[in-house]
Structure formats: structure tokens, C-alpha cells
Amino acid sequence: MARAEVLYNRALSPYHFLMGLSYTGVRPAPGQFVMLRISSGSDPLLRRPFGVFSLLEDERGQVTGITILYRVVGRGTQIMSEFGEGQAVDLLGPLGNGFPAPKEGERTILVAGGMGLAPLNLMALVYPESKLIFGARDGVEASVIDASKEYGLLPSVVTEDGSEGEKGLVTDLLSSALEGLDPASVVVHSCGPMGMLRAVSALMLEMGVKTYVSLENSMACGLGACLGCAVTCTGNGGEGEYRFVCSDGPVFESTDIDWARIRDGH
Amino acid sequence: MAIKTSVDIGGVTIKNPVMTASGTFGYGEEFAPYTDLRALGAVVVKGLSLKPRPGNPTPRTVETPSGMLNAIGLQNVGVEPFIEEKLPYLRDIGVPAIANIFGESVDEYRAVAERLEGCKGIAAIEINISCPNVKKGGLQFGTDPNSARTVVEAVKAVTSLPVMTKLSPNVTDIRAMALAVEDGGTDSISLINTITGMVVDIDKRRPVLANGVGGLSGPAIRPVAVRMVCEVASVVRVPVIGMGGIMNGDDALQFIIAGATAVQVGTASFIDPDSAAKVVSGIESYMKKYNIEDINELVGSIKLD
Numbered sequence: 001m002a003r004a005e006v007l008y009n010r011a012l013s014p015y016h017f018l019m020g021l022s023y024t025g026v027r028p029a030p031g032q033f034v035m036l037r038i039s040s041g042s043d044p045l046l047r048r049p050f051g052v053f054s055l056l057e058d059e060r061g062q063v064t065g066i067t068i069l070y071r072v073v074g075r076g077t078q079i080m081s082e083f084g085e086g087q088a089v090d091l092l093g094p095l096g097n098g099f100p101a102p103k104e105g106e107r108t109i110l111v112a113g114g115m116g117l118a119p120l121n122l123m124a125l126v127y128p129e130s131k132l133i134f135g136a137r138d139g140v141e142a143s144v145i146d147a148s149k150e151y152g153l154l155p156s157v158v159t160e161d162g163s164e165g166e167k168g169l170v171t172d173l174l175s176s177a178l179e180g181l182d183p184a185s186v187v188v189h190s191c192g193p194m195g196m197l198r199a200v201s202a203l204m205l206e207m208g209v210k211t212y213v214s215l216e217n218s219m220a221c222g223l224g225a226c227l228g229c230a231v232t233c234t235g236n237g238g239e240g241e242y243r244f245v246c247s248d249g250p251v252f253e254s255t256d257i258d259w260a261r262i263r264d265g266h
Numbered sequence: 267m268a269i270k271t272s273v274d275i276g277g278v279t280i281k282n283p284v285m286t287a288s289g290t291f292g293y294g295e296e297f298a299p300y301t302d303l304r305a306l307g308a309v310v311v312k313g314l315s316l317k318p319r320p321g322n323p324t325p326r327t328v329e330t331p332s333g334m335l336n337a338i339g340l341q342n343v344g345v346e347p348f349i350e351e352k353l354p355y356l357r358d359i360g361v362p363a364i365a366n367i368f369g370e371s372v373d374e375y376r377a378v379a380e381r382l383e384g385c386k387g388i389a390a391i392e393i394n395i396s397c398p399n400v401k402k403g404g405l406q407f408g409t410d411p412n413s414a415r416t417v418v419e420a421v422k423a424v425t426s427l428p429v430m431t432k433l434s435p436n437v438t439d440i441r442a443m444a445l446a447v448e449d450g451g452t453d454s455i456s457l458i459n460t461i462t463g464m465v466v467d468i469d470k471r472r473p474v475l476a477n478g479v480g481g482l483s484g485p486a487i488r489p490v491a492v493r494m495v496c497e498v499a500s501v502v503r504v505p506v507i508g509m510g511g512i513m514n515g516d517d518a519l520q521f522i523i524a525g526a527t528a529v530q531v532g533t534a535s536f537i538d539p540d541s542a543a544k545v546v547s548g549i550e551s552y553m554k555k556y557n558i559e560d561i562n563e564l565v566g567s568i569k570l571d
Binding site: 001037042043044045046047090092217218219220221223224225226227228229230231232241242247 | 289290291292296297300312320321323324325326327328329331332333334336338341484485486513533535536537538539540
């Protein structure tokens with residue numbers, strides 16, 4: 001646990017924000033997350049999990065802060081959106097496993113949907129040879145990609161309503177990106193809504209491309225204690241088993257997930 | 267001033283009155299990077315059944331005003347892997363482990379207790395007769411005094427360890443339950459487990475939790491818990507262990523003054539994994555402030571006139 005301070009809290013749209021926080025602990029790996037305590041009182045009570053979007057560094061490359069990307073969805077994030085510079089927050093992390101580092105000769109494709117951009121932005125910054133594909137429902141949601149472009153990243157953008165980039169789905173761009181590539185040489189890392197992850201995983205399974213997904217789930221602790229963030233996985237000799245987004249993930253190989261038993265939309 | 271914080275919780279003495287509550291602290295080791303486990307009186311581990319249990323579908327938790335609902339469904343590794351893989355850690359660092367046990371039948375409670383007999387590192391057994399989130403067992407034993415007494419008697423018959431029985435608040439008269447388990451031979455009584463609750467998703471017109479209902483915990487339930495501890499402590503002779511929304515030393519002192527010999531810290535550990543250790547130091551500060559040499563002077567010191 002560490003006391004952090006809000007360095008900035010910038011609106012990317014009326015609902016989407018990028019928050020910079022002071023932080024000097026262990027360097028977070030792409031795909032790891034932090035748990036933020038929004039209130040020092042009891043309401044809201046629980047911490048909120050956020051993927052690390054980028055690292056702030058001093059001239060010697062030491063980590064001095066992190067940024068997180070968030071969307072206002074409830075009381076906790078509403079309160080966060082009103083935080084000003086200097087606001088103290090309590091930060092626990094980095095937590096979780098993160099994405100596996102690309103191996104030599106491997107082609108890395110990052111597929112982000114909406115707020116799923118957060119961990120993949122850091123992945124793209126740490127591994128600049130990766131290709132970043134970003135999809136959003138509409139122009140408002142697509143506004144978050146501006147934060148990636150400010151870092152010099154050159155994402156391929158697609159929206160469902162065509163208001164930003166091409167009109168279509170991330171799977172369209174993913175299929176084109178894979179044309180002419182040896183599937184065995186490619187690894188896809190994906191984060192976004194469950195329906196998108198399901199579609200990406202199914203398509204990549206069909207094409208024989210190794211795929212990792214970073215999952216979201218509501219969780220109380222982030223430490224593997226509350227057992228709230230269970231996800232249905234294959235394994236356990238075909239019987240299936242629950243694993244936990246916080247302590248076993250948030251990154252899983254897509255074939256470890258029992259997609260048939262997961263309901264989209266949460 | 268030297269202060270004495272050790273308490274006897276019914277056949278076992280712990281160095282201070284602060285434990286972690288079952289299901290909120292894993293098997294202890296998960297929290298080692300964030301807190302000094304040796305600062306705690308004891309660690310009560312996640313409820314153990316005879317066989318591993320997969321638990322409920324998700325969503326399993328939802329936040330509520332100053333609290334949370336959970337319906338985990340007693341997911342656990344099972345008693346055998348606990349003994350082999352989880353218990354050695356707490357034993358090696360010298361922190362007393364209290365094994366919370368659960369069964370779907372009296373026979374299963376008995377079998378789990380039997381399996382724990384003779385295991386080094388276990389200071390006591392806590393019988394969970396009060397989980398609201400499983401279909402069979404749990405709450406049925408927790409709401410009927412005769413069933414509760416039967417479970418306690420069965421466990422007591424096969425164990426040499428001190429037995430703590432954890433009561434459900436989801437009853438009309440908590441005193442009747444407390445007297446029944448005391449009559450069954452329990453060495454101490456812990457309360458309260460969570461209060462059954464529900465949150466409705468108004469867009470989907472269905473409960474948020476996949477299980478429908480869940481157990482409410484956190485500061486929201488504290489006044490209910492303090493009241494019930496006060497009631498139970500006034501009618502039983504065995505030590506009472508209080509819990510329900512304890513976030514700091516002051517909260518814990520409410521329970522102790524109301525009659526609890528010791529306390530358990532639960533949901534607070536999710537928010538701050540160092541909470542239980544902070545409760546210990548909060549109690550010590552209070553004792554120094556009021557020149558209290560022995561924590562036992564505070565137990566049940568409430569003035570009700």
C-alpha cells in the first residue's frame with residue numbers, strides 16, 4: 001500500500017478520464033493493475049481495480065508515477081472524476097500477472113476494445129514493435145485512443161458506427177493484420193468487453209493463433225482472498241474450475257477460459 | 267506502563283484479542299506481503315469442508331452502502347489440501363490458526379473435525395453453522411437451536427481442540443441460539459456472520475448476485491452486531507468473540523465493552539490488508555489512554571443502567 005497523489009485528472013470525453021498518480025514502488029508490468037481507495041471513510045467502501053495505462057519516469061528512467069484510464073460508471077468513478085491535483089489516494093499494487101513478454105521473432109498484435117485499451121497501451125509502449133488495433137462502439141468511446149496517440153502510438157482504429165476510423169469490428173482489422181503472416185509466429189493479446197474477447201478468441205482459435213486475454217471482474221480485495229472475481233476455466237481434468245482474475249490473472253490464455261459458461265455483459 | 271492484552275477464548279490463550287474472520291483472509295499467506303501476521307492473535311482460515319467445493323457462479327460480490335454482499339458459496343480447497351499445503355505456513359511462522367469448518371450434514375462436520383485432530387498448528391476449531399450462501403447445511407443448522415446443539419455435540423465428541431461456534435444473525439432471538447450451543451458444549455461463541463441481503467439490478471430486473479441473495483458485511487452491519495454481542499454476552503458463561511464491520515480499534519472496543527472477549531476483523535482486510543494489525547495497535551492506544559492494564563478489565567464493562 002502506498003499513499004499516492006493525483007498529478008492530473010484529464011477529461012478525454014464527458015465520461016472518460018486519464019489520471020496521473022505519483023507512485024515510486026515496483027515497476028508495473030504491462031497487464032498488471034492497481035487497487036485504488038476512493039474514500040478514506042466507509043462509502044464507497046471497496047477499492048476499485050484499474051489497469052496501468054502508462055508509466056511516468058524521471059530522466060534516469062525511474063518510475064515516478066502511473067496513469068490510469070477510467071470511465072465514469074458509478075459513484076466511485078464519479079467521485080474520482082472530481083479529484084483535483086494533489087488529492088491523496090491510497091494505492092495497492094501492482095497486482096496480477098501481466099501479459100507474457102514477447103519472445104524473439106514473435107509478431108505481437110494487441111487488440112483493444114474501449115476501456116480495454118488501458119493495459120494494452122502500456123504493452124505497446126514497452127514493446128513498440130507491437131501492432132495496436134483499437135475498436136470502440138462510437139466516437140465518444142473512441143476518444144480514449146487520443147491518449148495513446150499522444151504517446152506516438154499509431155493504432156488502427158475501428159468503430160461500430162464509423163464515427164472514428166473505419167466502420168466495423170476489431171475482428172475485421174485483426175483478420176486483415178494477419179494476412180500473409182504465419183499463424184504460428186503471431187501472439188495476440190486482447191482486452192475489452194467479454195463479447196469482443198469471445199469473438200477474438202474464437203477467430204484466433206480457428207486460425208491457430210496463440211491468444212491471451214486480460215479479463216475484468218468485480219472484486220473486493222485484489223489479493224485472492226475474497227474469491228469474488230471467479231472466472232470459469234477449463235482444466236481440472238475436463239471438470240472445469242474457477243480461477244481468479246486478481247490472483248490467477250488478469251491475463252489468461254484464451255483456451256484456458258471456459259467461454260461457454262461465461263455470460264457476456266458483466 | 268506494561269499492558270496485558272492476552273485473552274482466554276475458551277481453552278486457548280491468544281496474545282491479543284484480534285483475529286481475522288474466516289473467508290476474508292485466505293489462508294494467511296496471501297496477506298504476508300502487506301501485514302505482520304505475527305502481530306495477530308490468531309488467523310481464522312477460510313471455511314473447510316471435507317471435499318473441495320467449487321463455490322457459486324458469478325457475480326459473487328456487490329458493493330452496498332458502507333458494506334458489501336457476497337455469495338461465494340464456501341469455495342475452498344477441502345480439509346486435506348489445507349492440512350498438507352496451507353497450514354504449514356502459519357505453523358512455521360508461529361501464528362495460531364483457527365480452522366473454520368463446514369458441512370452439509372452432521373456427519374460431515376464430524377468428519378472434518380476428526381481429520382483436524384492432532385494436526386499441529388491448529389489452536390481451535392470454529393464451527394460455521396451460519397453461512398447464508400449454500401443450499402444445504404450452513405444456515406439450517408444456524409437457525410434452529412436443536413440442530414445447532416446437535417452439530418456442536420458431534421464435533422465436541424471427536425475433537426480435543428477448543429470449539430468456537432459461529433452464529434448467524436438471521437434469527438429472531440440470538441440468545442436462544444447462543445444458549446443452545448453453550449448447552450451443546452461449545453467453548454466459545456463467535457458472532458455475527460453476515461446478514462442475508464439482496465441488491466436488484468433495475469435494468470435487468472433481476473438480483474445482481476447470481477445466487478440471488480448474499481451475506482451483508484462491513485460497517486453497515488456493525489450496530490446490529492454490537493447489539494447481538496451485548497445480548498449474547500449477557501446470557502452465556504463462555505467467552506464471546508465479536509465481529510461485524512470492525513474497521514479500526516475503536517470499532518473493536520465497542521464489541522469488547524459490550525461483552526466480547528475477543529474480536530474478528532473481516533471485510534476491512536479486503537480494503538486494507540493491514541487492518542487487523544492496526545486494530546491491535548488501536549486497542550493498545552486506547553488502553554494506554556485510559557490507564558487500563560489488562561484488556562480483561564474492559565470486557566463487558568458496558569454500563570447499561
